[in-house]
Amino acid sequence: MTDEHSDAPSSTRPATFDPGSYRDPGSRVVRRGDDVFRLLDERALTDWERLSATSFFRREVAAGRIAATEPDHAVAGDFPGAWAGALRHERIPVVSYPYEWTFSMLRDAALLQLDLLAAALDEDMILKDSTPFNVQWRGARPVFIDVGSFEQLEKGEVWVGYRQFLQQFLYPLLLAARVGVPFQPWLRGQPDGLTADQLQRMMSARDVVRKGGMLHVALPARAERRYREEGRDVRSELKAAGFRKELIQANVRGLRRIVEGLNRSDAAGRWDRYAADFAHVAAQRAAKSDFVTTHAASHHNRLVWDVGANDGHFSMLAASHAEYVLALDADDVVLDDLYGKLAASGVRNVLPLVQDVANPSPGLGWRSAERPAFAERSAPDLVLCLAVIHHLVVARNIPLRAVVDWLADLDARVILEFVPPDDPMVRGLTANKRPHEIHRDYDEASLRRYLAERFVIDAEQPVPSGNRRLFALRPER
Amino acid sequence: MTAVSPPTQNTLEPHMTVIGYLDPGTGTLIVQAVLGGAAGVAVLVKTKGRRLFRRGDAAAEAATTDTAATAAEGDETPVATGSSD
Numbered sequence A: 001m002t003d004e005h006s007d008a009p010s011s012t013r014p015a016t017f018d019p020g021s022y023r024d025p026g027s028r029v030v031r032r033g034d035d036v037f038r039l040l041d042e043r044a045l046t047d048w049e050r051l052s053a054t055s056f057f058r059r060e061v062a063a064g065r066i067a068a069t070e071p072d073h074a075v076a077g078d079f080p081g082a083w084a085g086a087l088r089h090e091r092i093p094v095v096s097y098p099y100e101w102t103f104s105m106l107r108d109a110a111l112l113q114l115d116l117l118a119a120a121l122d123e124d125m126i127l128k129d130s131t132p133f134n135v136q137w138r139g140a141r142p143v144f145i146d147v148g149s150f151e152q153l154e155k156g157e158v159w160v161g162y163r164q165f166l167q168q169f170l171y172p173l174l175l176a177a178r179v180g181v182p183f184q185p186w187l188r189g190q191p192d193g194l195t196a197d198q199l200q201r202m203m204s205a206r207d208v209v210r211k212g213g214m215l216h217v218a219l220p221a222r223a224e225r226r227y228r229e230e231g232r233d234v235r236s237e238l239k240a241a242g243f244r245k246e247l248i249q250a251n252v253r254g255l256r257r258i259v260e261g262l263n264r265s266d267a268a269g270r271w272d273r274y275a276a277d278f279a280h281v282a283a284q285r286a287a288k289s290d291f292v293t294t295h296a297a298s299h300h301n302r303l304v305w306d307v308g309a310n311d312g313h314f315s316m317l318a319a320s321h322a323e324y325v326l327a328l329d330a331d332d333v334v335l336d337d338l339y340g341k342l343a344a345s346g347v348r349n350v351l352p353l354v355q356d357v358a359n360p361s362p363g364l365g366w367r368s369a370e371r372p373a374f375a376e377r378s379a380p381d382l383v384l385c386l387a388v389i390h391h392l393v394v395a396r397n398i399p400l401r402a403v404v405d406w407l408a409d410l411d412a413r414v415i416l417e418f419v420p421p422d423d424p425m426v427r428g429l430t431a432n433k434r435p436h437e438i439h440r441d442y443d444e445a446s447l448r449r450y451l452a453e454r455f456v457i458d459a460e461q462p463v464p465s466g467n468r469r470l471f472a473l474r475p476e477r
Numbered sequence B: 001m002t003a004v005s006p007p008t009q010n011t012l013e014p015h016m017t018v019i020g021y022l023d024p025g026t027g028t029l030i031v032q033a034v035l036g037g038a039a040g041v042a043v044l045v046k047t048k049g050r051r052l053f054r055r056g057d058a059a060a061e062a063a064t065t066d067t068a069a070t071a072a073e074g075d076e077t078p079v080a081t082g083s084s085d
Helices: A042-052 A055-062 A073-078 A102-121 A164-177 A184-189 A196-202 A206-209 A213-226 A236-240 A245-260 A278-296 A313-319 A332-345 A388-397 A400-409 A424-430 A444-454 B025-034 B038-046 B049-053 B058-063 B066-071
Strands: A015-017 A026-032 A034-038 A069-071 A086-090 A123-126 A134-138 A141-144 A148-154 A301-306 A322-329 A350-355 A382-385 A412-418 A453-462 A469-476
Touching: A026 A123, A034 A042, A034 A073, A042 A086, A042 A123, A042 A148, A042 A196, A073 A400, A102 A123, A102 A134, A102 A141, A102 A164, A102 A245, A102 A332, A102 A469, A164 A184, A164 A196, A164 A206, A184 A236, A184 A382, A196 A213, A196 B058, A206 A213, A213 A245, A213 B025, A236 B025, A245 B025, A245 B038, A278 A313, A278 A382, A278 A412, A278 A453, A278 A469, A301 A313, A313 A382, A322 A332, A332 A350, A388 A400, A388 A412, A388 A424, A400 A444, A400 A453, A412 B025, A444 A453, A444 A469, B025 B038, B025 B049, B038 B049
Parallel strands: A301 A322, A301 A382, A322 A350, A382 A412
Antiparallel strands: A015 A026, A026 A034, A034 A086, A069 A086, A123 A148, A134 A141, A412 A469, A453 A469
16 A cells, blocks of 8 residues: 555566565565565575465465465566566555564464464475565565565575564564563564573573573573584584474474464553543543544545544554554554454454554665565554544654654545543643643644644544544645 | 575574584584484584583683583583474
């Protein structure tokens, strides 16, 4: 949904190599218009032919756990480079990254990775890497997108992706589950994941002796230290010593048992009892719901952002009137509950993403382009901004005009709830601030002045009890 | 059209064992033998992976040849684990 829509046929539109797909020289993703292709060299083409003949591949594609993929070799010649073949992939609605996922999302992605690896091993194939960047989402359902990762397993070969699995899946999960530290900031700062040594330094002795700690943290940390300086070809040595597939399969089974048993630590969540704890939420919800439904239903929405989604009540309302909804919240715990609810429900078009709009995901990786910034991956046509503005202006001290400008620059319709300075929730936020430490123009009159410069107010109404107010806004063009 | 050059091996540290496009990590590769359970231990012994279970400081260890290390005191028998955990 990040691409501009156009009536021009795909073949006449400019093509761009995916900036995140350069590590594997034999398999590269290229986008042209709405089409997503994967270009393959001779070796990758052989692996594809082998993969497409397996029973697990057909089964997992049918189950929606591997992205739908069809050969389209004729297009290979359209792109620079000597490609032996090409595949056409289904489009993923919005691309997201592991540092934007909740605990259970990363855990489910890890289980998917392990299940696909186990299924591949049964048919003498293997996943040559194991990074959560190869998993994307259709709503709350994970889908594996990197078909180019499957290759033939040579006899006696080790699982090359094991360390990557540890660093990018298991260690972030252990950090959150055992140490009680959210993994998202860590993965954002270090997208290749935590090293065994880093995690071991953060774990207590008790954490280390718990399931998985010795074998998958302490032992690899020690091994990396001991063999650090060596240029040995350990892969060949292991092969010569009789390494075989069954050893990988035993490892994968063990990892699956560990990952399945991990649960998030709730130490970090602050907003998980928002609706239950605050009487005003329940009392005002009915009126707000009517307003949101009316103004969401008035247009066709391709993509809705629900900023500060909390328990996802309004995301789910909007989902009935939109192709896709991003439920955004900075609190990973409350979003994790929403993910659980969505995964168990029939709602297929709501994706929860951990995202602090005052500090959104930047561009990361090689030339800051490998993992594009959040705003480059999703352009909403409707933004729900309910009971959020006081957090930005009062709690985070972002000027009111700057918040209005940010909303206007999204070039989308906005449903905005203004929470006035005399609201009990705002008074809670200002309890430890002196008046001169708060932006003086945080009031409805100033808001109206700034809105008038950038928006047309289509509708407005007071929220029952108190002085909150709802606005349906359309960008002034 | 933007083509991004793949990283060359020159940019990687010389001590890394680079096979394929992912650095699998020398030490972690050796660990995989242990994780396969009892059957993996035989593989570990054959690849001189026993060094993993010896006491001693890593830097000194790295400077010692395997032959010398085998003769060193404090040898521990590899832990044979029945399952991977």
